[in-house]
Amino acid sequence: MNDQVIVLRAAAWVDVETGQRHTSAVIVVEGNRIAAIDPPELPAGAQVIDLGELTLLPGLMDMEVNLLIGGPDNPSGLPNPMHGVQDDPVYRTLRATVNAGTTLHAGFTTVRNLGLMVKTGGYLLDVDLGRAIEQGWIAGPRIVAAGHAITPTGGHLDPTMFQRLAPHIMPLSVEEGRANGVPQVRESVRYQIKYGAEVIKISASGGVMSHGTVAGAQQYSDEELVAIVDEAHRAGVRVAAHAHGDAGIRACIRAGVDCIEHGSLATDDTIAMMVEHGTYLVPTSYLSEGLDVSKAAPALQKKAAEVFPRARETLRRAIHAGVKIACGTDAPAIPHGHNAKELWALVDRGMTPAQALRAATVTSAELIGVEDRGRLAPGLLADIIAVPGDPTADISVIEDVRFVMKDGHIHKNS
Structure with a gap:
């Protein structure tokens, strides 16, 4: 298992349950799980990845x-x-x-x-x-x-x-x-x-x-x-x-x-x-x-x-x-x-x-009867993607995936 702590910074993240897009996103990933969202302070020694103007979503x-x-x-x-x-x-x-x-x-x-x-x-x-x-x-x-x-x-x-x-x-x-x-x-x-x-x-x-x-x-x-x-x-x-x-x-x-x-x-x-x-x-x-x-x-x-x-x-x-x-x-x-x-x-x-x-x-x-994915929330699997713009306003941006993390591992970062 990947035990590294990774911090993802981005312009926003989407709560898919409520449909709300939150600006200024910080997500902490520990191993293969989301540890925190927008925490008051970052863990020491974490790898920080700045995704700029992208919006974070669950896989x-x-x-x-x-x-x-x-x-x-x-x-x-x-x-x-x-x-x-x-x-x-x-x-x-x-x-x-x-x-x-x-x-x-x-x-x-x-x-x-x-x-x-x-x-x-x-x-x-x-x-x-x-x-x-x-x-x-x-x-x-x-x-x-x-x-x-x-x-x-x-x-x-x-x-x-x-x-x-x-x-x-x-x-x-x-x-x-x-x-x-x-x-x-x-x-x-x-x-x-x-x-x-x-x-x-x-x-x-x-x-x-x-x-x-x-x-x-x-x-x-x-x-x-x-x-x-x-x-x-x-x-x-x-x-x-x-x-x-x-x-x-x-x-x-x-x-x-x-x-x-x-x-x-x-x-x-x-x-x-x-x-x-x-x-x-x-x-x-x-x-x-x-x-x-x-x-x-x-x-x-x-x-x-x-x-x-x-x-x-x-x-x-x-x-x-x-x-x-x-x-x-x-x-x-x-x-x-x-x-x-x-x-x-x-x-x-x-x-x-x-x-x-x-x-x-x-x-x-x-x-499929699973509760460990499908949302961005602490404790869930670190399946996270990033797209430009606001997918809650323009669904077409979901076709331009720039970043993919699955199980805490980065598979794409363009």
Whole structure:
């Protein structure tokens, strides 16, 4: 552990709970924790780092990324459509180390890696990536790993549906997430948890960028959804569901799913159900602008043109209704490192900048059940970033991260 005492000076710091920007910031870091904010006197012998006119914030959080795809060999967005059969687990993991560093340098110090959608032979690559980061072997955000996304045959998260592969080209096991019927979905959940998954990701409706799936169609039966949630919750693990369609979202809420990813086609009644049940929403809304579908198949482009405008309006209504909304990008559907664009999208859809910052900090911390981060306060982890200007007035400055500290270690200081 780093036992050095560091003092950060800056023009201001943001209390993301209240949305207030305090001028003249001094934060004392001892080891990997925040020791004090604006203390009356500084500790003797501390290293003082003057960040000038920057504003200090807690490290941001992205609740939906996939670090194992996209990245350095395809920096503009989605990976080569044949990556599912061309890339082996070693190459994927090496790519993920680059994507992890890119994400950390963008100011995101915690992420959920929300479901491997690739063949790995049963290895949970995101769990191992998180372990390597935790042990300091490589730089990256803290990872809440889902292991393999759990999907029915032909579901949106069935990896063969993204490439439209012929039969038997990429056989997948229950351990790798393809599971049908109550006994298999229970087995798949148990496998992911056995090998380190801290959240379960499931495919509850069709998707936009998968062939042969109707975006709004419910994919798992009510009985299968209940079994998945029961299995996860008994182990103390939360469940996140990919769900665009209204029927699938309602079935997930009834089953006790903790978080809906996308939620694009939810009706007002379903939004009210989310508020009543305390179900979180991770809207991944910047996909509407940031996902490059120009090279996608015509059928997929058509789905995007139909779903994305409705998704933007759904989010506006969800914000107005008071749904608990956390920040998530679905990177690499938008390029790794562009994660802060999601905060712009949240503001564009109706949040204040302060509310968007809260979605990427306090609410995201609540979603993953942690109390040691997401704010600047004594005793919390020293995950601290700095940006120019006032992000409570202009959310776009969050895209220009100049300083990143995670766990008391400085990873970026430009």
